[in-house]
Amino acid sequence: MKKLINSADSVVEDALNGMAAAHPSLRVRDRVVYRADGPRPGKVGLVSGGGSGHEPLHAGFVGHGMLDAACPGEIFTSPVPDQIIEATKGVDGGAGVLHIVKNYTGDVLNFEMAAELVEGVEVAGVLVDDDVAVQDSLYTAGRRGTGATLFVEKMAGALAEEGAPLAEVAAVAAEVDERSRSFGIALTSCTTPAAGKPTFDLPETEVELGIGIHGEPGRARVPLAPARELATMAMDALHGDLPLRGDLLVMVNGMGGTPLMELYVVFAEVAAYVKGKGARVTRSLVGNYVTSLEMQGFSVTVCRLDDALTRLWDAPVETPGLRWGR
Amino acid sequence: MKKLINSADSVVEDALNGMAAAHPSLRVRDRVVYRADGPRPGKVGLVSGGGSGHEPLHAGFVGHGMLDAACPGEIFTSPVPDQIIEATKGVDGGAGVLHIVKNYTGDVLNFEMAAELVEGVEVAGVLVDDDVAVQDSLYTAGRRGTGATLFVEKMAGALAEEGAPLAEVAAVAAEVDERSRSFGIALTSCTTPAAGKPTFDLPETEVELGIGIHGEPGRARVPLAPARELATMAMDALHGDLPLRGDLLVMVNGMGGTPLMELYVVFAEVAAYVKGKGARVTRSLVGNYVTSLEMQGFSVTVCRLDDALTRLWDAPVETPGLRWGR
Amino acid sequence: MERDLFVAWFEEATRLVRADRDRLTRLDAAIGDADHGTNLDRGLTEVLKELAGSPPESGAQVLTTAGTTLIRRVGGASGPLYGSLFRQMGKALETPVTLAGFAGAFEEGVVAVERLGKAVLGDKTMVDALAPASRALALAVRDGAEVSVALGQAARAAQEGSKATIPLQARKGRASYLGERSVGHEDPGAASAALFMAALASVAG
Amino acid sequence: MERDLFVAWFEEATRLVRADRDRLTRLDAAIGDADHGTNLDRGLTEVLKELAGSPPESGAQVLTTAGTTLIRRVGGASGPLYGSLFRQMGKALETPVTLAGFAGAFEEGVVAVERLGKAVLGDKTMVDALAPASRALALAVRDGAEVSVALGQAARAAQEGSKATIPLQARKGRASYLGERSVGHEDPGAASAALFMAALASVAG
Numbered sequence A, B: 001m002k003k004l005i006n007s008a009d010s011v012v013e014d015a016l017n018g019m020a021a022a023h024p025s026l027r028v029r030d031r032v033v034y035r036a037d038g039p040r041p042g043k044v045g046l047v048s049g050g051g052s053g054h055e056p057l058h059a060g061f062v063g064h065g066m067l068d069a070a071c072p073g074e075i076f077t078s079p080v081p082d083q084i085i086e087a088t089k090g091v092d093g094g095a096g097v098l099h100i101v102k103n104y105t106g107d108v109l110n111f112e113m114a115a116e117l118v119e120g121v122e123v124a125g126v127l128v129d130d131d132v133a134v135q136d137s138l139y140t141a142g143r144r145g146t147g148a149t150l151f152v153e154k155m156a157g158a159l160a161e162e163g164a165p166l167a168e169v170a171a172v173a174a175e176v177d178e179r180s181r182s183f184g185i186a187l188t189s190c191t192t193p194a195a196g197k198p199t200f201d202l203p204e205t206e207v208e209l210g211i212g213i214h215g216e217p218g219r220a221r222v223p224l225a226p227a228r229e230l231a232t233m234a235m236d237a238l239h240g241d242l243p244l245r246g247d248l249l250v251m252v253n254g255m256g257g258t259p260l261m262e263l264y265v266v267f268a269e270v271a272a273y274v275k276g277k278g279a280r281v282t283r284s285l286v287g288n289y290v291t292s293l294e295m296q297g298f299s300v301t302v303c304r305l306d307d308a309l310t311r312l313w314d315a316p317v318e319t320p321g322l323r324w325g326r
Numbered sequence C, D: 001m002e003r004d005l006f007v008a009w010f011e012e013a014t015r016l017v018r019a020d021r022d023r024l025t026r027l028d029a030a031i032g033d034a035d036h037g038t039n040l041d042r043g044l045t046e047v048l049k050e051l052a053g054s055p056p057e058s059g060a061q062v063l064t065t066a067g068t069t070l071i072r073r074v075g076g077a078s079g080p081l082y083g084s085l086f087r088q089m090g091k092a093l094e095t096p097v098t099l100a101g102f103a104g105a106f107e108e109g110v111v112a113v114e115r116l117g118k119a120v121l122g123d124k125t126m127v128d129a130l131a132p133a134s135r136a137l138a139l140a141v142r143d144g145a146e147v148s149v150a151l152g153q154a155a156r157a158a159q160e161g162s163k164a165t166i167p168l169q170a171r172k173g174r175a176s177y178l179g180e181r182s183v184g185h186e187d188p189g190a191a192s193a194a195l196f197m198a199a200l201a202s203v204a205g
């Protein structure tokens, strides 16, 4: 294992120190990353969190127009209730707090416990579950939350920034999730610092289809193929679940170890695919946003926009990981 | 070799198509990436370029407040004079054009040829040579241009956006280069699509010190060490060449395959080092900006700021790779 | 003293988990995210610190302290689940502790896990080790078995339950994302539950 | 016809470079950026296309077309350098072509490379193959040697010059960044220059 770390035990702490040093707009306290300028009276607070290793998600999306606080857990391990309780209290401006939770058993349980235990703060929650690689069913854990988390955080954050009440912010968050789908493909495994070796072995000639963001193996292995074919597999999965229609926000997301150049190669194919279905990419994002340590690969997330959501997407945002309009 | 590409031959072209599809603010024509809103009459045009494989550099820095055009060559191969001539003519708003050239024989020769051949446009050039890993001497090719290129493009771009004349823009570009130093360390080699295998072999237990951004081997190999020690080696090299003093702009840059989390770990160490020398990190950047395909590793670039340069750094910029203030 | 016995249980469990940390993580790598061994090791280390720092007064308190610490320190799925198991046991355990009382408290703990995780036997989770262990304990109590025999049977049932997860397709937890590819692997949480039961049999058996 | 001879030179050079493309790239990987073989192969492929598309009328024109095409299509360091070599040769070459005339034009080309690259013999660049080849040609002319003998000697000198770069520490080009670590490797540009000279000896020798 080759990593720029001091030790497997300290990596989350060390990275948070780096974030604090790099971004005066953030405050890091007891494993919670806050906006330095919060809480704002009357503004709904947005709290998210999850295992570390997905950077810039979530801490990199703390700031104006997005999250008020992020709770980073250990690598790939959901945060504990204490963190979430602290964050929830810390960002409450009197208008209540929205918990944005990716649908994983651990995240759900810890956020639920925190929501039960926190006192004096109105809490609403939204569950992000956009990954079409996972069979959805009443009897399973359901779909994972992956790329759409960024969309939910951005658009709900924009609405909260405008002063909308908790119920509305929660409703938009749920709507964005509802309208979003993701699918991911890995070329290589990631290596967690504690394990010290790749989570899965993948031959030089194969890729994993339908991977999540924790190095979980995917649903199937297929031979390595040109970007065009891999993009088509991902897009077929998305289109099969939620037909591509109208205006789309499209993110081609790198898993952490894939260079930007390759993501643009994939984006060209994705854009052509969308066009082929008669839909329009009206907003896009290409880069490493919701990652899985140093995994090579990509995911595509698509959200069916309407005018209201487009407006929320375009609204100013000022975070370490996403910034425009200010 | 596992890459998200269609073929080694088409990768630059395909990635440029992806950029064009993703960024309506850009126009891509004949292997030149232009600002869609240029040229602006009376504004000095900024043209840079170099081999591809360093994304977002340079094409990702085309836009308001930074470059007017970028000329991407083949992977790690400088662009040809034709591209540079076209770009130079295409961005000229009557106030002349600055060529921002990283100091590599190929880049220098091709930009020189273009500057000689272009007609009717006043051209000035700045050579970026910030890499202290390379022994500087009259008898060698001199230092390479690496991370400081981004600083030069940003600050010269801000000044050009304000309407400053060519000589002033060129002078600031040279000043930024003069005040900047870089040093890079690789954990792994990169693999060029055409070669299909890693440029160098690096055992699991070693790192390359003083690498460039083309997979060139470095000056020495040392055992893999904790981030703190690697950061110290890099900072010692910088400090030894240009003492860290006063206000500093510090970039901890990933080489393409290193996740953001690890870059923050390094940044924490770098910030501590700077503090230890009695200097101040007043501006910073952490991320993958001047990369070397999927190489794992980092570089640190430091620029000694003054108030004028700080103002230029803070000025609005709107490019795919760097954006704030609008 | 019953308190010491419960402390010893967590000491032994910590020892077993640490010794098997890499195996647990490997099991989790195959069908999850390669952190179960690390998670539990970290959590149990904190539990021992907590027990040493402010020694509880009863066996029940040992259990609630351990449960609370696991919830507060582990995160992930296993933190709240194991945390609830021990917290609920602690709440339910009456003094003086009898085998029947313990078996009843354990059953309440297991029910808490099932409720929280919405998991039933056969979903390929820790429940597949815990529920058979609880059942074995109850049977042993009914039959008036010796403590050592009862706990030995519970440990065996947990161990068999864990192995029985191998052919199952997961319906809960991260492994469920793999669909059919989860078949053929032992569930890491079931494996760690078997270690807890083995630890108990070894200190109290 | 002299024109055909020069075309044949580039055809043979393309063949040799393509056959040795991976070796050239490997040499460049060791002390550069692993693209020299690809660069030249791409450039020469374009040269052949250009020569086929609009056939030049003279040997001199073949050279200038080749040089211009290399400048316009290769990029990197070797594009302008090889481009200048052939362009300058083309400018200097007089019709009808004699061995002495060719040797003079070649020397002018090599000087153009040295000027452009600010490189001298011993800097571990293509000059280390080109300059000895030029010198060998000049000597052969002085001695009144046969064309085939002269070109054979030039090819040998280039080949020896290329091998002689192995122990050198680079002072120009990318390899200079490696300092002492550049010692022990053959310069890729010198190696490709030797291929050009070998190609010439093979078609005209």
Ligand SMILES: Nc1ncnc2c1ncn2[C@@H]1O[C@H](COP(=O)(O)OP(=O)(O)O)[C@@H](O)[C@H]1O
Binding pocket: A076, A077, A078, A105, A106, A107, C028, C032, C033, C035, C036, C039, C040, C075, C076, C077, C078, C079, C081, C113, C116, C117, C118, C119, C124, C125, C126, C127, C172, C173, C174, C187, C188, C189, C190
């Ligand atoms: N819904 C659930 N009900 C019961 N047990 C579960 C559930 N989800 C997961 N588990 C257990 O938790 C174990 C995984 O724990 P761990 O790896 O520490 O957490 P995470 O899955 O968050 O990484 C699984 O092997 C399984 O036994």
Ligand SMILES: Nc1ncnc2c1ncn2[C@@H]1O[C@H](COP(=O)(O)OP(=O)(O)O)[C@@H](O)[C@H]1O
Binding pocket: B076, B077, B078, B105, B106, D028, D032, D033, D035, D036, D039, D040, D075, D076, D077, D078, D079, D081, D113, D116, D117, D118, D119, D124, D125, D126, D127, D172, D173, D174, D187, D188, D189, D190
């Ligand atoms: N300044 C120079 N003068 C002469 N030849 C040079 C100079 N710099 C580089 N070269 C030659 O160019 C070769 C490298 O060519 P190539 O790999 O195609 O370009 P790049 O170095 O830009 O990747 C070197 O091996 C060397 O022979």
Ligand SMILES: [Mg+2]
Binding pocket: A051, A075, A076, A077, A078, A106, C033, C035, C076, C077
């Ligand atoms: Mg986990």
Ligand SMILES: [Mg+2]
Binding pocket: B051, B075, B076, B077, B078, B106, D033, D035, D076, D077
């Ligand atoms: Mg090159």
Ligand SMILES: [Mg+2]
Binding pocket: C028, C032, C033, C034, C035, C036, C076
């Ligand atoms: Mg796990």
Ligand SMILES: [Mg+2]
Binding pocket: D028, D032, D033, D034, D035, D036, D076
């Ligand atoms: Mg090269």
